[in-house]
Amino acid sequence: MFTLPLLILFLPLASFIILIFFGRKLPRQGDWVAVGSIVTTFFFALYLFIQMILVYEPDFSHGASFSWIDLGAFKIELGILVDNLTIIMLLIVTLVSSCTHIFSLEYMKGDIRYSRYYAYLGLFTFSMNGIVLADNLISMYMSWELVGVSSYLLIGHWFEKDSAADASKKAFLTNRVGDIGFFIGIMLLYSAIGSFAFTPIFDSIATGKTIAGTALTFAGLGIFMGAIGKSSQFPLHIWLPDAMEGPTPVSALMHAATMVAAGVYMSVRLFPIFTPDALLVIAYIGAITAILAALIAVTQNDIKKVLAYSTVSQLGFMILAVGTGVYTAAFFHLLTHAIFKANLFYCSGSVIHSMHHALHEIHDDDTDPQDMRNMGGFKDKMPVTYLSMLVSTLAIAGVPFFSGFLSKDAILAGALAYAQHHPEHFLLPFFGFGAATLTAFYMFRLIFMTFHGSPKMNNIFKDIHESPKVMTGPIILLGCLSFFIFYTIPNYNPISAEHGWFTDLVQAQTSSVPGSMTANEIAEHSHHAHYLAMGISIFVAFMGILFAFMMYFKNIISAKNLSSRFGFLYDWSLNKFYFDENYNRFMYQPFLKLSNTISWLDWEFYDKYFINGFGYLTKFISNISGKFDYDGIDQGFVDGFGRVVNIFGDGLKKIQTGRLQNYILYVVAGILIIIIIQAF
Amino acid sequence: MSELVFLFISALTLISAVFVVVNNQLIYSAIALLFTLFGVAGLYVFLWADFIAGIQILVYVGGILVLVVFGIMLTNKIRTVRISHKSMQQGVGAVISLWLFVFLTIALSKAPWAISEGIEPVGTVREIGILLLTKYLLPFEAISLLLLGALIGAAVLSRGDA
């Protein structure tokens, strides 16, 4: 029963091990090993998914565990948990991973570290599946760290570039900051409850006796910090845009579809431990992130940066959904977002690939192939890419008939419902809808700038062409999946996913925290707000598209005039609200100064006087000891023995004179002595 | 009266013996040895051993002493007048000998001698003669063999490589 999940887990690991050690010696550098193993796991996951659909059991959940550490009082059991959530997530991970592997066959052709790239992809897939299959916090944390490591390795794939090396370090360290909170949260829970596994934790929290109130809020927020780091929420969102230094397929896999979704997945899994206070904080963080990232994305010119900030913003949406209670909507959005965001990245990768080749033809190494201001009018040259990207953009903008609409609508309904019941938190839906507007705007800005209009660089325009089938294959597949229909089977409602397979199979659990709203209550409220939210979201999406249309397609409103009139806002948006600069000034520099001071103390002070002093003292004592040993013991004692023997020898040697008379004397003396002894 | 004579003879013997071993001049030692041997013969007379006394003088003084003097004469460099051979380890030797003497004296004075006085014989020659050919025939013959051997040996030794 668990063979398939375990195979799905360990096949990519096997691919990693083979490729790391033997990759370069295999024919074609072993990419067929990686692609083969990933596609096989995809088919396994697909099989599981089909099984799930056939069984159609919302409460399907099976787990198995083994005891890893057992010291009597301290036990850790590791295991896997397979339920509907897991199966859907496995499908997403393996699907996007397979598409990345196939896409990379062409995108990374001729790269200098080709086999290592595929090895790390295998490592990443293994660790991501580890997070998905975990049934306890410890193995989730272990796989969490591994995912971070894989991210570091893959972002820094072209580590000769300083910017890539720095970006990978930044990603890993920011992740690490989040993981500190995660670990503290885990330990808080463990010290109160005594177990790492999910089910015992949920049960224990439900009794309300082991941990509750502020402590539980803190534990929940601690664990959520891991999600802040991994899913790039405010204030740890700084690493995701820099992570675009990695290859585009990697960006698609990790920073669009899966790794950043791990935070959301974890929040969804651990939803029952969050208290209402914690959830409120979570909701605000999500909302702030959504609007913040959307504001920045509006002015970016690099095509991948737009997509990166868009990802941050969408993740904010998901976190907002978790916070307001409709966490199934969050997971739904995770699913749809994975598909269309990955597709957007692949399409952009296709465009960049084409630009790269074209620039290479005319030996232009200075122009940035990712800058949208150098593009324009590609839609006839790259029709397949254009169409697929358009479909995914419609999905992300939240236009009906596409997948994104369904999920985003559910999220916004939840936020609106929350605000209806807690009117003081009106900002939550306000930010949500605002971000939705901006999303539509900047995504269509991207489309119009890249594919429409006149080409900005005429000398390369003739060389722009469609990408080979290996790259367009995944694009077509994912583009098709961006339509609504796959998510509402067996109900073919384009505007509501109710009664579709997803809503049926992924049912919300009530939070274990005593006193929370039950899942039914949340679902009820969100249902009431549904139509209002739908209306508003269609309206804002339309407004956004209209604006983009007027600015970039028809050029009625000039972007330049707007940016100069609102110069201050434009500047702030373009420079990412100066987050990195402020972090540097107020956090990094003081810390570096502190560590410099401490290092000076240690080196000049402690080492010189203390440690070296010990050394001198030891040398001094050993000198004395040596003298004692050498002169005293050796000369006096040991040599003394020799000298005494010598003296005795010299003395006794005199007895042997060879003179007879001496010997007679000795004989007589000896006789005397014997007589004396006998007499007495 | 006989006490005095006894004392005189024993004194003569002992003092001459001292002279024998102490003197540096060899000839003087030989002469002193003469006197010692004579003294010993006198002591034999006191001990009713007339035959032994006679033999003592005959053999010791007349034979051995003459031989010793011969030896001295033959082995001294006449040219060099002073023949002084300083003796060695005198100190230690004296001590040892003194100790030996003390010890022997203590031993013999403490020992319970079973004494039975005998009758003064007329002459001992007859007795010795009978004993030699009856009881002590074997030693007698053995010693004559030994004398023969000594004679031949001395003759061979003093032949040199002629």
Place this chain on the structure above:
Amino acid sequence: MNNLESYLFISSMLFCLGVFGVITRRNAIAVLMGVELILNAANINFVAFAKFNGMNMDGHIFGLLVIVLAAAEAAVALAIIINIYNNMNTINVDDVAELNQ
């Protein structure tokens, strides 16, 4: 004065003097003289005991034998000494210790 102890006393004194002479003197003939002294002392012992044991003539016989032996020994010893003198031109007992090389 006619007791056994005085004779034994005299003979022990002679004996010790003879030992002193043997171990002290450097001339070979002087050593020989010491040996004679020792033999004489032993002889006195023999004869004294002969008298004071009921005139046992065994003592006399042994005394005779000792005298004969002393004579033989003196003859041989002097022959050796003369040989040594002829070969090495010295009869100093220290100088003829060739075995101690």
